[in-house]
Every structure is written in structure tokens, then in C-alpha cells.
Amino acid sequence: MKIDILTLFPEMFDNFLTTSIIGRAIDKKKVDIKIHNIRDYSLDKHKRVDDYAYGGGSGMVLMPEPVKRAIDSVKDNDSLVILLTPQGSPYSQAKALSLAKVKHLILVCGHYEGFDERIRYFVDLEISIGDYVLTGGELPSMVITDSIVRLLDGVINEDSYKFDSFSDNLLDYPVYTHPLVFEGYEVPEVLTSGNHEKIAKWRKEQQIKRTKERRPDILEKS
Ligand code: ADE
DSSP: OEEEEEESOGGGGHHHHHSHHHHHHHHTTSOEEEEEEGGGGOOSTTOOOEEEOTTOOSSEEEOHHHHHHHHHHHOOTTEEEEEEEEEEEEOOHHHHHHHTTOSEEEEEEOOTTEEOGGGGGGOSEEEESSSSOOSSSHHHHHHHHHHHHTTSTTTSOHHHHHTOTTTTSSOOOOOOOSOSEETTEEOOGGGGSOOHHHHHHHHHHHHHHHHHHHOHHHHTTO
């Protein structure tokens, strides 16, 4: 899989691309991720990418030309172009699973006070990672990339995500490690019983109980 990220702040991705599972996935060639600076696609001699809003209003607006040129420089027949914006459709694990099947993603990070409305004509999909407003699409594009890359074949052990929260509209079950007793809190007995059937049943029950308590809204879909 290939992911191209278009941003005005490439340096924000430095640690993201070299650390932990994402860093390893890139090293193992499970995914090819490239960061592109939208400013490089400005035709202005001062490399300007934003300007005042027609009609007035506070703040600068990202111009359509450098964004369109940046998209065109990486786009091919397999590409899906996604714009990160709080006005997009809500992101979910189901969406991560479907995007993980796409050959080539282009993630466009909006920034400043806003972007020219005409940018919307050149994207296939708009995604929001939640009902709050961030200073730009950089963190959302990292969230989306992270959630997708961990689902790619050979990146993490399949068992690690088979029972992920949300995978079957249920939250994850609780897990424990050493010590057996910590500050008076014990590991549930069933987990040390060695009875795998019983353990699987207990885990499923815990998933349902947790989801009922914490997210009854998603249990209805289950
Ligand atoms: N850009 C700013 N806020 C955002 C959000 N919540 N989701 C996606 N992109 C954004």
C-alpha cells in the first residue's frame, strides 16, 4: 500500500514515520509513506499558499492551486483522495478496515483558518476524526494512517487486532499480566485456569458487559 500525505508542515511527521509499528512497517516495506509539502507546489514567487478571504473575515484561506497541483503530482488510477476536515464524515474502525484495502491513499491536510471551497471538487472523500476542531489535518492524517497500517498484512500479529475494540461492535476485553496480585487487586481466576474454552467465554462476556456499561450506542449495532 502507498500513502501520500500533503501538508504545509512536513516536519510534524518526522517522529511518526520512524517510531514503533509505523517505522517498522515502512522498514519492512509493508507500506510506502511519503510526505509532500504543499508549499512546493505554489506558483507564487514567494511560495505563498494562502490569501485573504473574498468577502472579508478573519484569517487566511488556503488557495486551491497549490493543493490541486500537489494532488496531481501523486495521483494515478488507483488513488483515493481524502480531505481531512471537521466537516467530513465521521471516522470509525469500519472505515479503517475498508481503507486498508485501497492501493493508494492521498491524504490532504487542511490548515490555517480554512481552505478554498473549490478544493472539494478534487477529492473523493472527506473525513473527520471527531467532533472537535484541530489546528490542521496533520494529526487526523496520522490517526488515519496509524489505524490503517496496523491492519495491513504482516504488520502486527492478526490476533492482536481480531478482538480490537469496535471490530465486531464490541469493546475489547480486559487483559492482565504479572504480578498475580497488585496492590490488592487480583487477576481474575479464570485466566489462570488453563481452560481455553472458559477463558474465551469469559472474555466474550466481559466484552458485552463493558460495551453495555460504556457504549450502549454501539451494542445496538452488534
Ligand atoms: N482538521 C481540523 N479538525 C479536524 C477533525 N476533527 N477531523 C479531521 N480534520 C480536521
